[in-house]
Amino acid sequence: xxxxxxxxxxxxxxxxxxxxxxxxxxxxxxxxxxxxxxxxxxxxxxxxxxxxxxxxxxxxxxxxxxxxxxxxxxxxxxxxxxxx
Numbered sequence: 001x002x003x004x005x006x007x008x009x010x011x012x013x014x015x016x017x018x019x020x021x022x023x024x025x026x027x028x029x030x031x032x033x034x035x036x037x038x039x040x041x042x043x044x045x046x047x048x049x050x051x052x053x054x055x056x057x058x059x060x061x062x063x064x065x066x067x068x069x070x071x072x073x074x075x076x077x078x079x080x081x082x083x084x
Contacts, residue, residue, distance in 0.1 A: 001065065003027030006039055007048035008016075008060035014050045014082050021046055032068065033060040040071035050082045 003025035007018035015031070022029040025046070031040045049058045057065070 003044040004042040005046040008058035
């Protein structure tokens, strides 16, 4: 199964976890800041983010959220989050 882990990371912790998940799934980790439609071309897409403040979404996700929503239709999606 092809898997891609798309993450947003400010301090590097979410990136590290995304890398471990991608390795376990035999897939690749991609930073959402540089992601395009091909980053979501997989049998399974895992989305990862840290949170800030009172549950605010990580900055890179905020900047790309509307674009990313269009790439998820019909996809198997899992999510993980790291608290602040």
